[in-house]
Amino acid sequence: MDPLSWLEQRKADGLLRKLHPLQRQVGQPLAAVHSAAPLIDFSSNDYLALSHHPRVIESGVRYLKQYGAGAGAARLMSGDCDYHHELERAIAGYKGKASALLFGNGYMANSGMIPALVGRHDVIFSDRLNHASIVDGCKLSGATVVRFRHNDTEHLQELLQARRGTGRALIVVESLYSMDGDRAPLVAIVRLKKMFDCVLLVDEAHATGLFGQTGSGLVEEEGVTDDVELVMGTFGKGLGSYGAYVAADQVWIDYLLNRARSFIYSTALPPGVIGASLGALQVIREEPWLADRLKEKTRTFITCLSEQGFQLHSDSQIVPLMIGASDVAMGMAGALQDRGFHVTAVRPPTVPEHTARLRFSVTLHHTDDDLRRLAEAVGAVHSR
Numbered sequence: 412m413d414p415l416s417w418l419e420q421r422k423a424d425g426l427l428r429k430l431h432p433l434q435r436q437v438g439q440p441l442a443a444v445h446s447a448a449p450l451i452d453f454s455s456n457d458y459l460a461l462s463h464h465p466r467v468i469e470s471g472v473r474y475l476k477q478y479g480a481g482a483g484a485a486r487l488m489s490g491d492c493d494y495h496h497e498l499e500r501a502i503a504g505y506k507g508k509a510s511a512l513l514f515g516n517g518y519m520a521n522s523g524m525i526p527a528l529v530g531r532h533d534v535i536f537s538d539r540l541n542h543a544s545i546v547d548g549c550k551l552s553g554a555t556v557v558r559f560r561h562n563d564t565e566h567l568q569e570l571l572q573a574r575r576g577t578g579r580a581l582i583v584v585e586s587l588y589s590m591d592g593d594r595a596p597l598v599a600i601v602r603l604k605k606m607f608d609c610v611l612l613v614d615e616a617h618a619t620g621l622f623g624q625t626g627s628g629l630v631e632e633e634g635v636t637d638d639v640e641l642v643m644g645t646f647g648k649g650l651g652s653y654g655a656y657v658a659a660d661q662v663w664i665d666y667l668l669n670r671a672r673s674f675i676y677s678t679a680l681p682p683g684v685i686g687a688s689l690g691a692l693q694v695i696r697e698e699p700w701l702a703d704r705l706k707e708k709t710r711t712f713i714t715c716l717s718e719q720g721f722q723l724h725s726d727s728q729i730v731p732l733m734i735g736a737s738d739v740a741m742g743m744a745g746a747l748q749d750r751g752f753h754v755t756a757v758r759p760p761t762v763p764e765h766t767a768r769l770r771f772s773v774t775l776h777h778t779d780d781d782l783r784r785l786a787e788a789v790g791a792v793h794s795r
């Protein structure tokens with residue numbers, strides 16, 4: 412199809428995506444470019460507000476000044492620097508694993524790692540709501556992909572019984588789902604993975620920094636660290652920086668650094684980003700109450716919404732409000748924007764057909780007053 416008619420069709424279906432630049436400056440309210448009106452951002456993944464934390468910024472600046480703007484090459488060429496190893500040691504320790512490997516970002520980690528782990532004669536069992544980077548990694552691998560109903564371990568067990576085969580088998584799940592804010596039943600999944608001799612990859616993109624005793628994630632909170640071979644996550648969400656990692660035993664790391672093409676053929680992460688990520692890990696270690704404060708804020712928000720007649724539940728800082736039709740969700744997001752709230756309407760194909768929703772993500776950028784005012788605005792906009 413030619414691009415113009417494709418775009419017109421997309422627009423007619425209410426599914427056209429567009430960019431909307433924002434002015435996001437430290438210490439200043441968010442604003443849309445071309446508009447002076449301040450906006451409160453309820454769609455960022457900067458859950459702990461670490462992207463603006465003075466010590467995270469300071470650490471990034473220090474590394475930038477000391478080591479320069481870029482690493483200059485891929486790690487396996489001459490781009491492998493001491494600061495990469497410093498961050499890999501830090502994240503491995505944080506995750507309770509022997510070793511870790513950095514990737515450019517989470518998309519590259521999943522899309523490069525999965526094809527390295529399984530191939531044509533193998534099978535992947537993938538949760539139906541897994542992130543696009545996992546879906547693409549599965550496709551690239553050439554393995555048979557078996558999708559199980561979201562968080563349904565009975566369905567997973569049936570499929571394992573029917574389709575496990577004799578090759579390698581990989582189970583891939585997220586620990587906290589990005590669009591629904593619900594958690595994977597990790598203990599039950601670990602039991603199945605052992606029963607059927609599979610390798611387990613858990614994506615902690617939205618859980619890193621927020622759950623468990625040390626804040627490392629839900630793998631830690633559920634006590635399954637030793638049973639999950641590969642724990643991946645990003646530095647770009649709760650940790651406020653950029654980049655991604657996988658933490659695992661040394662043999663997995665050695666294997667991936669030899670086989671994951673998105674690691675091998677891409678320039679190493681730059682020093683400023685590494686410095687910021689190291690700063691974020693240090694802040695989380697020294698200020699463990701940040702994650703508790705976020706949980707309190709989420710409870711406050713759920714209470715405010717219930718006062719508006721919305722009985723919502725969430726296991727996490729991600730609070731979805733199901734709407735259904737894409738155009739209705741878009742209309743509500745627009746009306747909230749007019750009232751000073753930046754909220755994303757999540758639509759197909761990011762989520763299944765007819766499940767368009769508003770996705771509120773609570774962060775430490777929000778005051779309790781912000782949360783109350785948003786809940787009131789949702790009430791006003793919804794009943795119109």
Ligand SMILES: *Cc1c(COP(=O)(O)O)cnc(C)c1O
Binds near residue numbers: 617655
């Ligand atoms: C955001 C996300 C990714 C991609 O991470 P980036 O660092 O943004 O590329 C991967 N997996 C999940 C579950 C995500 O939510």
